[in-house]
Structures are given as C-alpha cells and as structure tokens.
Amino acid sequence: MxxxxxxxxxxxxxxxxxxxxxxELVEIVQVxxxxxxxxxxxxxxxxxxxxxxxxxxxDLYIIAVSDKAIADVSKQLPFQNRIVxxxxxxxxxxxxxxKNRKGVFYPLQTFSKSKEIDFSTVPLCxxxxxxxDFRVLETVAKSxxxxxxxxxxxxxxxxxxxxxxxxxxxxxLYQIGxxxxxxxxxxxxxxxxxxxxxxxxxxxxxxxxxxxxPAKRHDxxxxxxxxxxxxxxNQKNIYKILTxxxxxxxxxx
Amino acid sequence: MxxxxxxxxxxxxxxxxxxxxxxELVEIVQVxxxxxxxxxxxxxxxxxxxxxxxxxxxDLYIIAVSDKAIADVSKQLPFQNRIVxxxxxxxxxxxxxxKNRKGVFYPLQTFSKSKEIDFSTVPLCxxxxxxxDFRVLETVAKSxxxxxxxxxxxxxxxxxxxxxxxxxxxxxLYQIGxxxxxxxxxxxxxxxxxxxxxxxxxxxxxxxxxxxxPAKRHDxxxxxxxxxxxxxxNQKNIYKILTxxxxxxxxxx
Numbered sequence: 143m144x145x146x147x148x149x150x151x152x153x154x155x156x157x158x159x160x161x162x163x164x165x166e167l168v169e170i171v172q173v174x175x176x177x178x179x180x181x182x183x184x185x186x187x188x189x190x191x192x193x194x195x196x197x198x199x200x201d202l203y204i205i206a207v208s209d210k211a212i213a214d215v216s217k218q219l220p221f222q223n224r225i226v227x228x229x230x231x232x233x234x235x236x237x238x239x240x241k242n243r244k245g246v247f248y249p250l251q252t253f254s255k256s257k258e259i260d261f262s263t264v265p266l267c268x269x270x271x272x273x274x275d276f277r278v279l280e281t282v283a284k285s286x287x288x289x290x291x292x293x294x295x296x297x298x299x300x301x302x303x304x305x306x307x308x309x310x311x312x313x314x315l316y317q318i319g320x321x322x323x324x325x326x327x328x329x330x331x332x333x334x335x336x337x338x339x340x341x342x343x344x345x346x347x348x349x350x351x352x353x354x355x356p357a358k359r360h361d362x363x364x365x366x367x368x369x370x371x372x373x374x375x376n377q378k379n380i381y382k383i384l385t386x387x388x389x390x391x392x393x394x395x
Numbered sequence: 396m397x398x399x400x401x402x403x404x405x406x407x408x409x410x411x412x413x414x415x416x417x418x419e420l421v422e423i424v425q426v427x428x429x430x431x432x433x434x435x436x437x438x439x440x441x442x443x444x445x446x447x448x449x450x451x452x453x454d455l456y457i458i459a460v461s462d463k464a465i466a467d468v469s470k471q472l473p474f475q476n477r478i479v480x481x482x483x484x485x486x487x488x489x490x491x492x493x494k495n496r497k498g499v500f501y502p503l504q505t506f507s508k509s510k511e512i513d514f515s516t517v518p519l520c521x522x523x524x525x526x527x528d529f530r531v532l533e534t535v536a537k538s539x540x541x542x543x544x545x546x547x548x549x550x551x552x553x554x555x556x557x558x559x560x561x562x563x564x565x566x567x568l569y570q571i572g573x574x575x576x577x578x579x580x581x582x583x584x585x586x587x588x589x590x591x592x593x594x595x596x597x598x599x600x601x602x603x604x605x606x607x608x609p610a611k612r613h614d615x616x617x618x619x620x621x622x623x624x625x626x627x628x629n630q631k632n633i634y635k636i637l638t639x640x641x642x643x644x645x646x647x648x
Contacts, residue, residue, distance in 0.1 A: 232617050257599055265585045300579030303621045304572040308586055309593045310608030311637045312565045317602035319557040326553030332518045333561055339505055340562045341594035349570035355563030364485050368556045376640040383636055384564045387629040
C-alpha cells in the first residue's frame, strides 16, 4: 500500500481523489484544500486539512494546484527529503523546492468538472530524480492507468505545446464549425460523426496521410468560394493561414 | 426495390457501391467507370459500363465524380426527366443539367480508400426539386444510414465550410502535434487519448464550454514560453492566430 497525500482542490485534484479512492494499491492519507467544504463530497471530512502543519507522513505528496502556485506550496511544506511531485505539463521540475525529492506526475488529458474520465486510458507522464522515486511514481501510476510513460522535462514541454494544438485549438475549430452552422440554421449534430471519424482516423493513418480537402487538393475555386462565404474576419484569417500551412507542408520555413 | 446507377469510380463511388450492395431496399443496375478494371473487385463485371450510351433505365442516377466534372457528366447523359443527383458538398444543385430532375445526395464524411466506413452513422444531406423526388432519395438514404437530413443548397455550403474547419484543419493540427512530438522524441501515441477525449467531449458540452488552456486562461507566461519553444514559423503563426481568436471569442470583428 502506497500512502499518498494530495494537495489541491481543482479539477485534476478532484479526478485524482476519485480515482485513487478506487485503487487497492494506494491509500489516500490526507487531502489539502484551503476550503475544506470543496472536497467534502469526495472524501471523509477528517482527512481534509487546510493547514500545512497538519500534514502527516506519506510516501508521496502530489501537488495539483495552478502552475503559478506550485513553487509557493512546495516551499510551505513543513518537512524534507520526501517525494513531492506536481501534475503540470508546463512547469519544470525545478519549480519545486529542493528540500524534498522532486518529481512530476502529469496526467495528459482534458479534465472538466462536469464530465467523468476513465483514468485507465489517461497517459501519465512521470519524471523523478532517481530510480527509486521513479519506481514509486510508476507503481502509483500503473495502479490507475494502462498508459504510463517516462517523460523528461523537455519532452513534457513538447507534449504540453502539442496538446495545445490537438486539444485547445482543435476545440476552437469545433466552436467555429458550430458558429457557421448556427449562422446558417444547420444543426451542429450533422457534423459530429465527421468530428468523431477525423479523430479516429489517426489511429490507422498518420495525420499527413489522412489529410483531405480543398487545401490539400490545391482547389483554388473552392477555397475562394469558402473565403467569400465566411462572414467573420477571424474565421477568414484562420482559414487562410491553415490552408497555407497545409499547402506548404514539408517545405522549409 | 429502388434501382440505382452510380457514375464514378473514386472514393465516394466505391464506398457507395459497397454499401448499396449490402442494402436489401436498393439494387445497383450499373456503375459507370472510364476504366472498368477500377471497380472490378466491387461488382459484377457486366454491370460496369464506360460508355454513357450503354446506361439502362434506373430510378436514380448518382453522379459521384470530382466537383469540376459534375456539369460535364450530367450533360452527357443520353436521357431526360429522370432523377440525377450529385454527391458534392460544394457544388450547387444548378451545376446539374436541367434536362433531368436535379438533386443532391451528399454524404458528410471523410472517405479514405484504405479505411472502411460504417455508413449507418454517416449523415446524408439530401436536396431535391420536388417532394416525390425527395421521397425517393430519402428511401434510398434511410436504407443505408440512420442520419438523414433535408439540407438546402445554402445550408450545404455552410456544412461544407464548417467541415473544412472540423475535419481538414483539425487533422492538420494533429499533424503539427505529431511534428512537435517527433522533433522532441516523444511518441505521438501519448497524445491520442487526448485527441479522442477532445472529440468526445463535445457530445456532452458545447465547444465554447469545453474550451480550456493557456489562451482561454489568458496565461501570457505560458503562451510566451510556447511561442519561444516552437521552432517553425507556420506553427508560431497558427499558435498566435488561434490564441487570439480564442481570447477574442464573442467580440465582434
């Protein structure tokens, strides 16, 4: 049994609490939340603390707070030489105070309060300063997920930037698709099977081989007609720059 | 039994042949292909013709050729007053020669030769000039798909442009994600669960409510770090314009 303490009360912290509660290899010792009530529905109330001095000994402390707050929280921990990790894709290992043994436990997924996540498919990207600490993180990670990876800080940075493209930006393109539909009284539902298939296709084809459409075909008539049809400047600009990028694919910039 | 003739031998034509062959409500009378061999593995060879004069009578002729070729093919048909439809999202009803009864049978999905499609979930967008013709199209469409919609020419144009955003452009963002991973020796596999979840999330949340990330949070430190980390100009430009568009969301342009 690995004894874990979670620090934080946001989306990631809450999903981790729910998931660890189900794991038989892990025991949640305590959770830290400034407002105890936030987590009251997720865990026994006497395990929730809001004073760092009340933190008991644990094998692993997981700091799941906003990127800006990680350094400060790790400084305030009233102990040393224990394993303390953060869950951020963007923060380096070094934002953690070096009085403790530093590590990263980064779940690469998009979390919403209102949607349950099957953690068994969430990639967990782990980093530690030595093999023993890594094994602890790995044991914990494998107890909740089938997709566990050793990812160093530079690789994690790459993943974080890439995730912005495939998640944040992709979702914004969905939003534009919905706006265009609404403007012309078409149900957005009609596009959902296409969105699903687009995402599934890359399991069997590399994205570059899955590319279709007027940009790829250099079909300038259709491209011009689309640009004329669009009414919003941001949509036109995004259309132009992504069309250009598809067409220039492979060339050096 | 509705008797159908298909004209064309590309991706869409081939997927339609496979699908109609399985349907019990529809009979394929003939298929037209300039090179008969292209379709030889899909249908009895004596049903394949390469001369318009050899076309027999059918209830419905489906022209599944490139957008540019639709007008010419429809002109060459040696009969009149029959139902002739095209399968294009971009072409208007009027590119079809008016000697026949015009219509559209637009499957809104991304088709690859190398990947099978479950047609029952493919949205079929139908348009016809009168109720009788529409009912014929609808009967045929419902025999292969559970997602059949009446979509007029303006709506179809909106769908086609929106599809470029949610399919073509999204797939290009996947490609950029893969490029960033490869540049930093991270397996692209790590991102696939995120891609899947991003696409699934919009079944329960509107895209605007599913939006997360540094742009949405106006987290300028992370945005600057990402822009510095990216090495290619097209990636930087796409990052900037999509970040701006997410942040300006809701404002008028």
